[in-house]
Amino acid sequence: MDSASSSTPSSALVDADVSNTNNIPIEIVSEEEMAFLEAALSSARHVISALPSVVFPQPRPASSLRRCAASPPPASDIEDSVGSAPRESFLRRFRSKRGLTVTDVTATEWCEKQMEFVLLHGKPKRTEAMKAGSDRHAQLEKEVIEKVEIRIKSVEESWAIKFMNFIVGTNQLLFEGLTRELPVIGVFEGIWMVGVIDEIQIPINEATLNPILVDTKTRRKATLPSEAQKRNARLQLMCYKYLWDSLIAEQFPADHFFSYFNLNPQYILSDVVRQYINSLGFDAKTFEDVITYYRNTCCLLPPSKEQLLLRYELQSDHSLLEEYYFSYDINWFKSQMKETLKIWLGEREAKFVSETEKWKCQFCKFTAICPMTATSRKGEQLREQADRLS
Numbered sequence: 001m002d003s004a005s006s007s008t009p010s011s012a013l014v015d016a017d018v019s020n021t022n023n024i025p026i027e028i029v030s031e032e033e034m035a036f037l038e039a040a041l042s043s044a045r046h047v048i049s050a051l052p053s054v055v056f057p058q059p060r061p062a063s064s065l066r067r068c069a070a071s072p073p074p075a076s077d078i079e080d081s082v083g084s085a086p087r088e089s090f091l092r093r094f095r096s097k098r099g100l101t102v103t104d105v106t107a108t109e110w111c112e113k114q115m116e117f118v119l120l121h122g123k124p125k126r127t128e129a130m131k132a133g134s135d136r137h138a139q140l141e142k143e144v145i146e147k148v149e150i151r152i153k154s155v156e157e158s159w160a161i162k163f164m165n166f167i168v169g170t171n172q173l174l175f176e177g178l179t180r181e182l183p184v185i186g187v188f189e190g191i192w193m194v195g196v197i198d199e200i201q202i203p204i205n206e207a208t209l210n211p212i213l214v215d216t217k218t219r220r221k222a223t224l225p226s227e228a229q230k231r232n233a234r235l236q237l238m239c240y241k242y243l244w245d246s247l248i249a250e251q252f253p254a255d256h257f258f259s260y261f262n263l264n265p266q267y268i269l270s271d272v273v274r275q276y277i278n279s280l281g282f283d284a285k286t287f288e289d290v291i292t293y294y295r296n297t298c299c300l301l302p303p304s305k306e307q308l309l310l311r312y313e314l315q316s317d318h319s320l321l322e323e324y325y326f327s328y329d330i331n332w333f334k335s336q337m338k339e340t341l342k343i344w345l346g347e348r349e350a351k352f353v354s355e356t357e358k359w360k361c362q363f364c365k366f367t368a369i370c371p372m373t374a375t376s377r378k379g380e381q382l383r384e385q386a387d388r389l390s
Helices: 031-039 090-094 102-110 112-121 128-142 155-176 227-249 254-260 271-279 287-299 330-344 355-363 377-389
Strands: 018-020 065-071 145-151 178-188 191-201 212-219 307-314 320-327
Touching: 090 112, 090 330, 102 112, 102 191, 102 227, 102 330, 112 330, 145 271, 155 178, 155 271, 155 287, 178 227, 191 227, 212 227, 227 287, 227 307, 227 330, 254 287
Parallel strands: 065 145, 212 307
Antiparallel strands: 018 320, 178 191, 191 212, 307 320
């Protein structure tokens, strides 16, 4: 394993929540952490990348790989028309043939009403702090992966590249003990969900090969996140674990996948995509061939550890602020997911934040139209604070 994962303990992980904090003060919220949560209001990522195969180019250190980023075909509207039935669910209006993203889930948990405003009025503009967090993730990814571009001609080819990313990324994990930015997909309560796991490690000096899922978050100040922020991050990592473990334990429902996303399994891949896949050591002519390789790969992988890891580091120098271990709680996770889906399926109205978490409003871009803040002097003050922080 390379130096990027050396800070992860190699000893057995405890069952209880563990934090190494070095007496760092707790701050309810920071600009960067709020930026992460604003970023979670965005829809599914459109960055598609691929990892090459078993040969790791030199001299880039630590199992460097080339990654292929797909250049999408001309944009087309894959969503249903927004202006239909007034009670049409958010899932159907805004995520039809796309599925929910993990960031959709965490954004809804953060503030249901804010997520509703984002869907109806558009997401807030990208802030400098959001860019800094994304840049750090890109930097970590670059340590083990080199990106190259490949042009795609269809949605089927876009998915094919994602599945090949997963296949070769998991090969890297098994051979090198580390991979990053791994795309995952699965079904929860009949709803498709997609995400990109920040980092997966196989701890050294352990008898089992069960990987641990890791997410790194940067903070502008040397302070620790609030419990609300940690809760949101725990949900994010639990989503990733659920998706990973579901792929391992259950056979990927290919027919349901083709039907839901309106994909043609017999689609003939372009020469460019076929050549790329062939360079990875696979021979695929159709999209269904790629799915077959993908399903076979999933059958060979171990389930992830019950412990999950959140790493908080200082944005300026990437020094470690905290390593926060916690256990996967399947009952809590399912309860949170079911509440989230009620909003997306139109089974209940979106709620405002609780009284104890109204401090979130000062970072919201929708205070001028939100009934909780728009008609009060307090709302005006919150809007002024938000403007100064933007």
